[in-house]
Amino acid sequence: MSFLVLQSLTKRFGDTTVVDGLSLSVHKGEFVSLLGPSGCGKTTTLQMIAGFVEPSAGAISLNGRDLTKIKPAARGLGIVFQSYALFPHLTAAQNVAFGLEMRGIAKLQQVKRVDEALALVGLSGLSDRYPRRMSGGQQQRVALARALVIKPDVLLLDEPLSNLDAKLREEMQVELRQIQRAVGTTTILVTHDQGEAMALSDRIVVMNSGRVEQVARPTEIYRAPATAFVASFLGKTNWLPATIAAGTASIGASRWAADGMIDGATSASVRPERITFGDGEGLAGTIKARIFQGHHWLVQVATEAGRVLVIAPNDGRAIPDEGTAVRLTWRTEDMILSRPENAS
Amino acid sequence: MSAKETASGGRAPWLLAGPALLFFVGIVLVPIVMTGLLSFHDWGPYKGIETVITLKNWREIATDSYFFEIFLRTFRIALLVTVISVLIGAPEAYILNRMEKTWRSFFLVIVLGPLLISVVARTLGWALLFGSTGLINVTLVRLGIVASPIQFMFTETGVVIALVHVLAPLVVISVWASLQRLDPQIENAAISLGGSGFTVFRRIILPQVMPGVLSGAIVVFALAASAFATPAIIGGRRLKVASTLAYDEFLNTLNWPLGAAVAILLLVGLAAIIAGSNRFVERRYSEMFR
Numbered sequence: 001m002s003f004l005v006l007q008s009l010t011k012r013f014g015d016t017t018v019v020d021g022l023s024l025s026v027h028k029g030e031f032v033s034l035l036g037p038s039g040c041g042k043t044t045t046l047q048m049i050a051g052f053v054e055p056s057a058g059a060i061s062l063n064g065r066d067l068t069k070i071k072p073a074a075r076g077l078g079i080v081f082q083s084y085a086l087f088p089h090l091t092a093a094q095n096v097a098f099g100l101e102m103r104g105i106a107k108l109q110q111v112k113r114v115d116e117a118l119a120l121v122g123l124s125g126l127s128d129r130y131p132r133r134m135s136g137g138q139q140q141r142v143a144l145a146r147a148l149v150i151k152p153d154v155l156l157l158d159e160p161l162s163n164l165d166a167k168l169r170e171e172m173q174v175e176l177r178q179i180q181r182a183v184g185t186t187t188i189l190v191t192h193d194q195g196e197a198m199a200l201s202d203r204i205v206v207m208n209s210g211r212v213e214q215v216a217r218p219t220e221i222y223r224a225p226a227t228a229f230v231a232s233f234l235g236k237t238n239w240l241p242a243t244i245a246a247g248t249a250s251i252g253a254s255r256w257a258a259d260g261m262i263d264g265a266t267s268a269s270v271r272p273e274r275i276t277f278g279d280g281e282g283l284a285g286t287i288k289a290r291i292f293q294g295h296h297w298l299v300q301v302a303t304e305a306g307r308v309l310v311i312a313p314n315d316g317r318a319i320p321d322e323g324t325a326v327r328l329t330w331r332t333e334d335m336i337l338s339r340p341e342n343a344s
Numbered sequence: 345m346s347a348k349e350t351a352s353g354g355r356a357p358w359l360l361a362g363p364a365l366l367f368f369v370g371i372v373l374v375p376i377v378m379t380g381l382l383s384f385h386d387w388g389p390y391k392g393i394e395t396v397i398t399l400k401n402w403r404e405i406a407t408d409s410y411f412f413e414i415f416l417r418t419f420r421i422a423l424l425v426t427v428i429s430v431l432i433g434a435p436e437a438y439i440l441n442r443m444e445k446t447w448r449s450f451f452l453v454i455v456l457g458p459l460l461i462s463v464v465a466r467t468l469g470w471a472l473l474f475g476s477t478g479l480i481n482v483t484l485v486r487l488g489i490v491a492s493p494i495q496f497m498f499t500e501t502g503v504v505i506a507l508v509h510v511l512a513p514l515v516v517i518s519v520w521a522s523l524q525r526l527d528p529q530i531e532n533a534a535i536s537l538g539g540s541g542f543t544v545f546r547r548i549i550l551p552q553v554m555p556g557v558l559s560g561a562i563v564v565f566a567l568a569a570s571a572f573a574t575p576a577i578i579g580g581r582r583l584k585v586a587s588t589l590a591y592d593e594f595l596n597t598l599n600w601p602l603g604a605a606v607a608i609l610l611l612v613g614l615a616a617i618i619a620g621s622n623r624f625v626e627r628r629y630s631e632m633f634r
Contacts, residue, residue, distance in 0.1 A: 005515070040586075050532075050536060053534075072536055073535050073536070073538050073539060074539075076538075077536060078536075079533065079536045081533055083528035083529050085530045085532065086530075086531035087530060087548055088530075088552060089552055089554075098534065098537050098547075099538055102537055102538035103538055146533075146537070150537060164432075196561035205456075281425050
């Protein structure tokens with residue numbers, strides 16, 4: 001059922017390998033994000049799919065057809081660029097119509113489809129406006145309409161929201177998700193923003209230095225990061241030194257069940273929002289600082305296992321004062337114990 | 345300008361601009377006004393210049409078809425040179441812009457080469473190539489492309505070729521400057537939407553660099569219409585343009601007032617054409633850019 005398949009895709013520029021044997025298969029209608037820090041090879045991967053960069057090795061196939069040797073103009077993909085890349089000398093409607101013109105679609109049909117595409121992105125009234133007279137968000141929508149109007153097999157989004165301010169970005173995320181669901185186009189998003197990736201994607205591909213670290217659904221990738229890199233890149237996490245002996249993990253003086261783990265020194269990762277203040281049991285520590293953030297508190301706790309960050313919801317329960325001795329506790333399933341060789 | 349600047353610096357701007365202003369008035373404005381006045385003076389082969397005010401020279405230019413023909417030729421050559429320079433220069437700049445860095449700087453020097461050569465050496469070089477036993481004609485005849493040598497010397501064709509050679513680089517520079525400001529992703533966007541190479545250039549790239557093309561064209565037109573050395577050497581005494589005509593009136597016939605009238609007419613005509621096209625460019629493109 002795989003629609004878009006990347007097979008050990010590799011790109012080298014001189015001596016540096018930018019993308020190293022990336023394999024991925026995407027289902028029809030799926031929304032997949034390539035997530036990673038800058039320089040991880042995610043944009044190069046997107047450009048290889050688009051055809052602007054030729055892979056050094058590996059293959060790309062779309063619906064069983066080998067794309068690798070096909071020119072970018074003939075691939076039939078819709079692309080939204082980071083800078084939007086709108087044609088500044090054409091109006092919004094003319095921008096959207098360009099791809100239809102190139103496909104030799106009849107004028108009447110063109111007008112109808114352009115209207116539909118602009119309506120889809122909520123820009124019906126602005127069809128005669130030039131890009132420079134539009135806001136960033138509006139330009140973004142025109143770029144999206146222009147990419148979608150050609151009914152592409154795959155929609156490629158290259159950091160499409162990174163030039164928008166935070167509030168607009170959130171609005172556009174919701175809208176982008178709705179539009180993608182409505183149209184059902186298979187979509188690949190490149191982003192360095194983990195929030196964006198988690199909000200939009202069916203699956204996330206976390207990349208680091210040209211390699212795939214993990215491919216999984218957002219909830220799963222967040223709950224069970226496969227590597228230390230993924231854990232620290234997606235959200236905040238606490239790394240605690242742990243020692244495992246006979247099915248029990250010791251963190252400081254606290255004891256946790258660790259069935260089936262190999263004995264030895266390792267580290268445990270616990271998400272800060274999964275830690276609660278218990279009494280009597282758990283990891284002992286002292287509150288060092290507490291910062292109010294509106295809908296939650298950030299609490300720094302000095303423990304025998306080092307500094308621990310706790311995110312406590314602002315749900316009416318009192319947060320212990322600075323200097324108070326506390327016990328930190330969490331459910332065993334909220335703690336990921338690395339295998340000793342993976343410990344960071 | 346803010347209110348503060350005008351209040352505190354009532355005299356300072358004038359003092360600062362003063363030297364340049366004096367310079368401009370002294371070497372540009374005064375000579376032009378004097379030439380303008382000169383064009384209204386009378387002249388005779390035996391009496392020389394008479395400082396009276398008369399419309400005789402202007403009437404002569406307006407009524408004698410000889411002058412009309414020369415001005416028509418001047419602007420025809422300038423227009424042809426402009427069109428050909430744009431047709432060569434704009435694609436040249438585009439290709440240059442897409443080259444790899446090392447090749448680009450190498451070819452840039454070659455493209456700008458004509459501008460680095462002295463006008464006399466360059467034009468005499470063309471005269472050597474153009475002759476009936478020159479390299480171009482010999483090659484064409486040997487290859488059987490033409491039966492007998494083409495007449496380049498003392499023709500408009502020759503003048504146009506030699507002027508395009510030196511003025512096309514100016515279009516390249518001007519178009520290249522606008523190409524540098526383009527977002528390279530725009531071209532990729534057009535390609536991804538299914539545009540072929542030529543369509544993308546014509547429909548997407550060219551309209552965006554049009555202000556650069558037009559400003560380059562205006563410069564080329566002005567320089568071609570007022571060019572002196574090239575038409576003087578390639579065109580010779582037989583094929584006169586406005587600038588060589590003025591020169592001849594001044595230095596051969598010694599009819600300074602008539603020469604002055606020709607020079608002033610060329611200046612006014614050029615200024616009008618340039619101002620007109622500039623207004624057109626600004627009005628046409630202010631909507632889309634900036």
